[in-house]
Amino acid sequence: MYQYDQYDQTLVNERVAQFRDQTRRFLAGELSEEQFRPLRLMNGLYIQTHAPMLRVAIPYGLLSSRQLRMLAHIARKYDRGYGHFTTRQNIQYNWPKLEEVPDILAELATVEMHAIQTSGNCIRNTTSDHLAGVSADELEDPRAWCEIIRQWSTLHPEFAFLPRKFKIAVSGAAKDRAATQVHDIGLHLLRNEQGELGFEVLVGGGLGRTPIIGQTIRPFLEKKHLLSYLEAILRVYNLFGRRDNKYKARVKILLKETGVEEFTQMVEEEWSHIRDALELDNKEIERVKTFFNPPGYASNASTDTSFAVKLAENSGFAAWVRVNTVEHKIPGYRAVFVSLKAPGVPPGDITDAQMDILADLADRYSFGELRATHTQNLLLADVKQADLYELWQGLADANLATANIGKASDIICCPGLDFCSLANSSSIPVALEIAARMEDADYLYDLGDIRINISGCMNGCGHHTVGHIGILGVDKKGEEWFQLTLGGSSSNDASLGERLGPAVPKDQVANTVDTILQTYIELREGEESFLETVRRIGMPPFQEKVYANH
Amino acid sequence: MQIIKDGTIIHDDVQHLADAEAPTGNRFTVSFERWKAERESLLAAGCAPGVRLSSGNALADIAGDLPFLDLVVVEFPAFADGRAFSLARLLRERYGYAGEIRARGDFIRDQLYFLVRVGVNAFEPKGGLDLEKLLPALKDFSVNYQAAADDVELIYQKRGK
Numbered sequence A: 001m002y003q004y005d006q007y008d009q010t011l012v013n014e015r016v017a018q019f020r021d022q023t024r025r026f027l028a029g030e031l032s033e034e035q036f037r038p039l040r041l042m043n044g045l046y047i048q049t050h051a052p053m054l055r056v057a058i059p060y061g062l063l064s065s066r067q068l069r070m071l072a073h074i075a076r077k078y079d080r081g082y083g084h085f086t087t088r089q090n091i092q093y094n095w096p097k098l099e100e101v102p103d104i105l106a107e108l109a110t111v112e113m114h115a116i117q118t119s120g121n122c123i124r125n126t127t128s129d130h131l132a133g134v135s136a137d138e139l140e141d142p143r144a145w146c147e148i149i150r151q152w153s154t155l156h157p158e159f160a161f162l163p164r165k166f167k168i169a170v171s172g173a174a175k176d177r178a179a180t181q182v183h184d185i186g187l188h189l190l191r192n193e194q195g196e197l198g199f200e201v202l203v204g205g206g207l208g209r210t211p212i213i214g215q216t217i218r219p220f221l222e223k224k225h226l227l228s229y230l231e232a233i234l235r236v237y238n239l240f241g242r243r244d245n246k247y248k249a250r251v252k253i254l255l256k257e258t259g260v261e262e263f264t265q266m267v268e269e270e271w272s273h274i275r276d277a278l279e280l281d282n283k284e285i286e287r288v289k290t291f292f293n294p295p296g297y298a299s300n301a302s303t304d305t306s307f308a309v310k311l312a313e314n315s316g317f318a319a320w321v322r323v324n325t326v327e328h329k330i331p332g333y334r335a336v337f338v339s340l341k342a343p344g345v346p347p348g349d350i351t352d353a354q355m356d357i358l359a360d361l362a363d364r365y366s367f368g369e370l371r372a373t374h375t376q377n378l379l380l381a382d383v384k385q386a387d388l389y390e391l392w393q394g395l396a397d398a399n400l401a402t403a404n405i406g407k408a409s410d411i412i413c414c415p416g417l418d419f420c421s422l423a424n425s426s427s428i429p430v431a432l433e434i435a436a437r438m439e440d441a442d443y444l445y446d447l448g449d450i451r452i453n454i455s456g457c458m459n460g461c462g463h464h465t466v467g468h469i470g471i472l473g474v475d476k477k478g479e480e481w482f483q484l485t486l487g488g489s490s491s492n493d494a495s496l497g498e499r500l501g502p503a504v505p506k507d508q509v510a511n512t513v514d515t516i517l518q519t520y521i522e523l524r525e526g527e528e529s530f531l532e533t534v535r536r537i538g539m540p541p542f543q544e545k546v547y548a549n550h
Numbered sequence B: 001m002q003i004i005k006d007g008t009i010i011h012d013d014v015q016h017l018a019d020a021e022a023p024t025g026n027r028f029t030v031s032f033e034r035w036k037a038e039r040e041s042l043l044a045a046g047c048a049p050g051v052r053l054s055s056g057n058a059l060a061d062i063a064g065d066l067p068f069l070d071l072v073v074v075e076f077p078a079f080a081d082g083r084a085f086s087l088a089r090l091l092r093e094r095y096g097y098a099g100e101i102r103a104r105g106d107f108i109r110d111q112l113y114f115l116v117r118v119g120v121n122a123f124e125p126k127g128g129l130d131l132e133k134l135l136p137a138l139k140d141f142s143v144n145y146q147a148a149a150d151d152v153e154l155i156y157q158k159r160g161k
């Protein structure tokens, strides 16, 4: 993974010093709350229901065991012994003390981490494919490009006060696992007719209040122009994006109001002035790429025979392998998901002790690296098949081996009313109740791959609009109700879920989900997945069942 | 009045004229709209005018006038309104403006470093800010990843050596 040199380190250290001074000035009354707000936000610090919430950046989800140990240490020393992984491959702490945040940032800086631009109206942490570098369908590892974007966007002087937040995702594989179509900018590595690799550039996707699928404004961008093109988009957005209404300030609204042709033309015009001056430096590209060279894989990993024996012997292990691991481009290796969706645990939560154990397991079995996924799980990307059994035991001992990845109990869920001051509803209890009904493994696996996403309000941090089943908390005269949608997806076939019908009260959500799943089981044809069934038969059969008694 | 210019605190006598106000001294600024309406007469007076840009103004409209302008003011109606950053950078990079670019209004200390990088070289904050305390903010960082309107050596260039 990328390693800081003296310059990266200096910058992060200077940022810590700057934030320490900002916090001091705020506490001394020299900065008003209004003035401090954008400053703390740009360092990932929110003021939440109970306490400040600190969001720490995990650039494109990549984490070393050493960094994970530091995250565990911070959970222990400054928080209540746990952290929460988000849908943007970051981690949040819910209970830090404001006056201690500078110390937390200083500790993070010692392991090359920071909270820069994890919130606020600026360019946020760039996200990517959690299987980057290990999937067989990859054209090129996107992480070097993510790192180049990370550096370019870090403290970019022109784009630190944008109309609204700005999110970029990069995918380098045929299958889009980075949800590039629902980001402000989605970059998709592809090959043109001449066989050269470049980027398809999408703009204006996004979830939240006005969910929209992004549109392609440039089908092919040469790699050397990446930053100048991003800069052109950002400048157009900074100058012309709406600032009069924060709900209309995202770039998707600008694109909608101008139309994609005119928007594209504005960007291209801007770009024509800067493209030559801002070409990417080849040496620097190559330097960054070397950090993502493949680790020292064993060439004989696939000759192991113990794996097959264990699979045959132990059905629990076999189920876990089938559900929680995926193929790796190197024979004899697999990528292993670490489920943060154990029964009764809020989705994405992990304790300090679990983090420490996981760091050890990563050292032992996966080159000391981990990844955060946008489904709020973790991943050990490079595990030898011969090690899987021991790893499984180690994970199971730490309650991290629930075999449910991609299944109905692997629910994406925002913090909701339990922590978030914007929430309408408590999303976590709803997620736990739905998951609790999936404890029968046969039933869970029979349902197949299904994505259930829950947001506590229309800001959509739980990505409900792209859930196969989306669940959105709404406030009805002070009571928590939930609006359901079906048929959303953030993959290659991205689509927004369609509304099922009137909202249901909180105590009926799990029943409603049950009814939907039963309807699917009744009406599916052959091996059809839930999403395929919804797309084939549409909403009416589901509506009939759900609202039959109303 | 005191302002910060080119890294030091100096006395400044520029008047920011309202649209109907007649200039009394030699150095003054007018709004973008007034400049467009009274360009000829303001130039004929033989003084050194400046223009105040607010966020929505189109730079192309005054591009040809830049050589006659003593200073250009980028106004901050609210500190969170970041358009001034792009305006300043365009003035320097696209239009090659070499005169004074002054940030004026509601910007805050923590924006100074970014403003310098996009080409602002003078600072006239809204009342109440202690200029002495602002000065260190010009040096918040010693390293920079990305190219902007200043010509500092960038991190990748340092690495390339």
Ligand code: SF4
Residues within 6 Å of the ligand: A414, A415, A416, A417, A420, A421, A422, A423, A424, A425, A455, A456, A457, A458, A459, A460, A461, A462
């Ligand atoms: S979706 Fe709403 S409730 Fe949930 S975390 Fe986001 S803002 Fe808070």
